[in-house]
Amino acid sequence: MEKTCTSYINAEYLHYSDVNIAKIVDDLQTFAGYEDSCGNTVIVKREDNQPTDGYKRYLHIVQGYICDVKYNKDVLHGLEDVKSANYTMADVHYWEHDYGNLLPLLIGLTTDQKSYTYYSKYNYLSNAEPWVEDCSSLYTSENFGKLPIISKALDDIVLLNLSITADSYGVNGQPSSPVNPDVKIEVAGPNLYRIYNEYRHAPKGLMSLLSTVHNETNIPFANIQHYNKVSSASVYYWSEDRDHENPLILVSTSRDDISYYYAYNNNRWEYVEHKSEVKHFNGDLDRQNCVYNKAHRVDISLSSEYSCMSCNRQKINVKEDVIEIETGKFTRFKHFIKDDEKLSVAYFTFNFGDIQQGLPSLRDVEHVFVYKYPKDGEILLVEVPYEGYSKWYKKSLDKENEWEVEADLDDNSKAEQILKVLKGPNADISAPEEGDKNKIIQTRTNFHADDHPKRHIDFVTPAIVAALTLIAVCFESYNYVYNQKRSCIHSLARML
Incomplete structure (x- = not known):
């Protein structure tokens, strides 16, 4: 794609920078930065619980003016013509539990960081759906009644908490959620499958998987289809993994009982082709168990x-x-x-x-x-x-x-x-x-040490017998030649 941004160094008068709203900031205390394709630095900062509990706000401040608003490399549909407005900052709102910034809810653009033009979507699950101008307002918490309305329309999108093995939790993966508080995910298990424990996560109706979290670490899907509706999701642990340290396989099941398999690999879930044969699934489980539990x-x-x-x-x-x-x-x-x-x-x-x-x-x-x-x-x-x-x-x-x-x-x-x-x-x-x-x-x-005395006896006894026999033969030979009266052989001859 041809660049539309311009370099700050080469610009004679006005220059334009691209904003990438997919960027993630881990540290709340400092500003972070990234470069667009023209080498311009964009400053980005995250603010949690803004404008209210359950949401977070990302501020993208550019050098010069905003040219394109992108999600990674793609220009957001509906925001292709914002260059002429000379915006200097983008204000993007997400759920606070959206660790990967996968689903932007509201995008605001401003020239003075006081008044904003906000954009939303009718269908957030379609990449083809355009962003449309929603409202213009000052940035105050009272003016963000739109966010709960958007969230209510997306109340089936949940963050699976794989560390929870009993009871229930909210759409944010915590026991309670300020966003869509009425939605609960029930956890059933363990159900023993061979040498593995299965824990089944299911809402009352259907759900779409935003991501997963395990021990407060986000484990995203590497190649999930946005956003398949499923009736349940099951995670498998080795039965000897008593502390549930290593999730091995995640299986989501659709309303039509079609199962989709994801294998844990390097802190993400990788889709494994649909497998109808049990032996393939068993082999995947055993292989994962070998790699991650060394079993x-x-x-x-x-x-x-x-x-x-x-x-x-x-x-x-x-x-x-x-x-x-x-x-x-x-x-x-x-x-x-x-x-x-x-x-x-x-x-x-x-x-x-x-x-x-x-x-x-x-x-x-x-x-x-x-x-x-x-x-x-x-x-x-x-x-x-x-x-x-x-x-x-x-x-x-x-x-x-x-x-x-x-x-x-x-x-x-x-x-x-x-x-x-x-x-x-x-x-x-x-x-x-x-x-x-x-x-x-x-x-x-x-060496069988206790057998040595027995071997000694077996050797000495024949030796003694042989020595006595030799002495007797020598004595008889002498008497036979020199003292015939004492010779046993001559005595036997006289008797006969």
Whole structure:
């Protein structure tokens, strides 16, 4: 588009600057500035609760005069011919909860910052709808009765507060709102979906989503269609995310039960193409959970390093220990990230596929243990850290890929007890030795130290027998040649 502004430096007499009303100011205490396409500086300042509670006012003060009023790069329809009026400042009003300045409500233009010409729209949700001159007035709070009227016509546009997980809130995302105070968004949940908690936000009728906020941080939509009317919006959190720190997926549902999916990415919601298959939605949830909660899939069938299947970002290490005691041996596999890094588990799987039912999701544990018996046999036990202690699970005998709590094992279970459970309830195993489980396992893993005395006995006894036999043979050989009366062989010959 051809520039219509003129540079302040090159202007011989009058120069014109463009105003961009999409600009955002974070600091209320100072004036901020931006440059138009001609290099002119435009000063901008934000005033909250102006002209009344629930609204904010942006002042754009130009060098010279206003040429075009733009929203980002687009000239606002209906305000193409304001250049001739020699305006010096634009006065733009938004809802205070419109963090992204997405929906300007009233635009005022002035030459002296005392009297203003104001513009509004008949249809705020149409970019093709022109701004039309609404009124001319002095800037006083009494003259802004138009703002509540505009807001009432837009009472279905809401800011979703994703941090709220119960009760209700207003269109501004707070428990009460000075704007459209009669409109409430009800929150229902949690509804458990697989390992995720769903919280459903819904008004009595329909709503359009302005944006979302989470822990007082604005999370806008990257590519939402302005402004689809929906009957509800659901946000999904991992069930182990007890403080609701990381929203993963947002799903809005239209009046025709058509769902639209948005994935959280770098502090904004990105539209994901409409998906009718549940497996795609499940995959998106698991991938988001892997990225933002670092919750991985631990595959209990594997005995060496592998990558998490959900996002392929994290390597999971596996350490193998053969644990041997007098009554048998079994193998323990330790799954972990690093010695100094916590592991979070979304699912336990087997052979990169089947999810193991009955095994819990875990957040920020050091490791998990998987037990196999015999040494190269079947995986039968899983030990997981759970709320400060170890919790054990045994494989179901009746159902494939299902696990049950093993109540006979705890933090103090020793190798003998573990082996007994691995062998089965009818196993005849003597009582475990004194000492804790880890000491027994470490001793048995390293050189089997308690077996050394037995090996010593087995070596010494044959040696003594061999030495005595050699002495007897030598003694008999001497008597046979030099003292035949004492020779056993000669004595046997005389008897025969």
